[in-house]
Amino acid sequence: MKKLMMLCSVMLLSAVFLAGCGNEDSSSSEKKSDGKLTIYTTIYPIEDFTKKIGGDNVTVKSVIPNGVDAHSFEPTTKDMLKIAKADAFIYSGAGAEGFADAANKTLKDEDVKMIKAAEGADLIAGHDDHDHEHEEEHGDEHEHGDLDPHFWLDPQRSIVMAENIKNALSELEPSKKDEFEKNFKQVKTDLEELDKKYEEAIKNAPSKEILVSHAAYGYWEDRYGIEQISVSGLSPTQEPSQKELKEIVETAEEHNIKYVIFDANVTNKIATLVRKEIGAESLTLNNMETLRDQDRENGEDYFSLMNKNLEALKKALNSK
CATH class of the missing domain: 3.40.50.1980 (Nitrogenase molybdenum iron protein domain)
Structure with a gap:
């Protein structure tokens, strides 16, 4: 029920959002402001890796405020408009952000690149041993087979995330591809060392x-x-x-x-x-x-x- 309510909430915003987009002057677009790519992100590791890989070529902004639970966060219409005017929106795609998939559908016709940072990562099932009984006693609609969204806590899986970010930035700004590749290799090396520790x-x-x-x-x-x-x-x-x-x-x-x-x-x-x-x-x-x-x-x-x-x-x- 919670997921359904969140989906309905975001889709309700979309009607207002799309109307707002129609009234936006193209000059208000955040794309390539001061010559940099404008990237909106969700969970913190995506924000951090995008900054590290993009360097001075990107302006990175998180749509989720400090300290707010990503699972339950819902964007405002203003948030959605900002994302629509950016060059890219990078989200996990592993279920960490309850609103992201619905937002993806809402923004599919907008000129913003949508990137799943978890694409290609080996994700694991997320329910624990208590789920089934908890559902029976409390009516919880947690779905069996849901993926554990916290893949970024594994440094090796985070390498996949970092590479997805690097590839996305390279597509958006091919002239900076070599710089993005160099920065990615440093992030990868640091992640491999962290994994060994x-x-x-x-x-x-x-x-x-x-x-x-x-x-x-x-x-x-x-x-x-x-x-x-x-x-x-x-x-x-x-x-x-x-x-x-x-x-x-x-x-x-x-x-x-x-x-x-x-x-x-x-x-x-x-x-x-x-x-x-x-x-x-x-x-x-x-x-x-x-x-x-x-x-x-x-x-x-x-x-x-x-x-x-x-x-x-x-x-x-x-x-x-």
Whole structure:
């Protein structure tokens, strides 16, 4: 139902949006303002990689405000008009942004290139062990087989994303292709080094289980072999039943888990109860759907935040 309501909301905006486009003077277009490509993005890693690969040739703007949950964010008509006037709109295409596919349909006849950053990435299923019972008890319409959208937390899959961005920028500005390629190679090298750091740290850790407030780390399970015990599902607003909560506490105690890991953007009240119940301490991971104001002010980027995530992960895995 939530997905249907979001789709209806965006499509309702489209009627107003298209009428607005008809009244826009072509001189108001953001395309090639000051000689640069204007690119709108969604989740933070896409924004960061586009800046790194595009360099001085692009102006990159995120449509999602700082600290706002990408899963539930809905663009305004003004947002849609800005995207329509840009050279490109880059979104994950993996379900991280609830509005993106509907926006794609709305903008299909506009002169803006639509790019799925996850195109060609090996995506995994996103439902966890609690989903089916949660649906039965609460009427949740979470769809089995939904993909885990957090693919950017895997450095190797992020290389695919970076290459898609590089290819899109090269098509938009062929004269800068060599520069985009050079910048992409640097991002790729940095991602490969990051992947090795994660692999080595997790391989050498005495434990592989982490207790998290939000099931955003399935790609670490898939690549590095950790096991995430999640208090909520893929969305931070999806909470477990009383029976599921009891099972989570029992599992945490069984594995002697010393830390509950919270999202940087969301403090989940159920996860806080679990932490108190098992007497654990708290750690923070940043899933980077969006940045917080303080992250931007501190000059953080994808790599600095991933390194901070690794330090928190090592603390959790080496706590026994």
